[in-house]
Amino acid sequence: MGDISNYFEGVTTVFRNKDLLQIDHVPDNERLIIGRESQLNALATGLQPAVEGQKPNNVLIYGKTGTGKSLCSKFMARQLVSAASENDVSVGVAYVDCFQDSTESQVIRSLGSTINDQEVTDETFPASGVSTSECYKRAWRVMDDLYDVVVVVLDELDKMDDPNSALMNLSRAAEAEKIQSCKLGIIGISNKPRFKDRLNERARSSLCQRDFVFPPYDANQIEKILEARDGAFKDDVLEPGVIPRAAALAAREHGDARKAIDILRTAGEMAQEEQADTVREGHVDAAQVQTERDHLIEVLAEQPPHSRYVLKSVALLDQQMDDRAVKSSDVNQLYRQICTEQYSSDPLSWRRVRDLLHELEFLEIIERKRKGAGRGEGGYMETHLLDAPEIVIDACDAIESDGR
DNA sequence: AATCCACTGGAAACCTAGGGCC
DNA sequence: GGCCCTAGGTTTCCAGTGGATT
Structure with missing residues (x-):
């Protein structure tokens, strides 16, 4: 065996057993299941x-x-x-x-x-x-x-x-x-x-x-859940504020333990990437943004390309319309434009675009409400993004450039 | 309270690609 | 080889809907 292993030498790692932070990890001891x-x-x-x-x-x-x-x-x-x-x-x-x-x-x-x-x-x-x-x-x-x-x-x-x-x-x-x-x-x-x-x-x-x-976890329980898995890290790698910070961020959104674990793992990965010896609270904050983007990319990558074009149209409109509502027919208009100008592909039928919007709603990426606009104006669907438009546009573009 | 319209979403049907069974 | 199956993506057609205006 020659010295092929140079790549791995000298890279400090903050993890001891990262498997403990995989979302599908099932503990073998019930004491590790909290609350x-x-x-x-x-x-x-x-x-x-x-x-x-x-x-x-x-x-x-x-x-x-x-x-x-x-x-x-x-x-x-x-x-x-x-x-x-x-x-x-x-x-x-x-x-x-x-x-x-x-x-x-x-x-x-x-x-x-x-x-x-x-x-x-x-x-x-x-x-x-x-x-x-x-x-x-x-x-x-x-x-x-x-x-x-x-x-x-x-x-x-x-x-x-x-x-x-x-x-x-x-x-x-x-x-x-x-x-x-x-x-x-x-x-x-x-x-x-x-x-x-x-x-x-x-x-x-x-x-x-x-x-x-199964009721949502409170911040306290999430903290315990994260502590129960701190064996994923080497001793003394986690700075004291890290776990409470990750727990607080996750508890803010309906006590989602999966999210908390995701954030903690990502924070560790970020610390490791910059070769830090410890995971700091700053890593946790950065990890939260990162996981949000990652999650979006993960979901969108499995959608058909045109679904992303439609979503991007929604995001662009959302961005430029300040707080005026986004109508589906406007989305369709911009979508047709984007299709031909940016992606040079034939736009799908209006009916199909409505279906894609429906699917995006189902995936909890957008939210919609039905409205009536009055005599002679017909009814329409008001669309709202659930994440910041910048993150959505960024995620769409990331998949496009990544795709080939 | 009747009206009116563009938009909504269900249903059916089409197409292509993939594949098993006899 | 012929006949059967499913899936995913799409189009075509159309009855239904909401609510400001009349």
């Missing part, structure tokens, strides 16, 4: 029967982003698997993010392929080419073949196009004798408390056997 004792207990009670190989209760969980819903569900599912295996009960857990897999067909495919073991069952779950009902049948066979109990975690359930049909099919699997020996339990996770209203009678009664709420 969620009653929720963990409720979850455990719901899942309890599965330890004996019985059917677990279906559970519905509400709570805003970053309140520990996914974390607790994953943690408890893992506990369940090991507790059950001591009784010789084999439990399968399928975690499905309905934001990514938003149609019934995608959900069942994703579910199937996570619990599947092709070597044993000889089943496959191709992304296309097989009907949805065939995928269900394959999933039932996999469950019967491999497991005594299967727990399906449906995260971001409110982001599903039509949750009813999938929920009905899953919850009624046993009654309809689709699966013979295997028991199936569902944990549904939703950001919106009103989600229940979108469900029909059957889906609601089966899913909502038990439901409970």
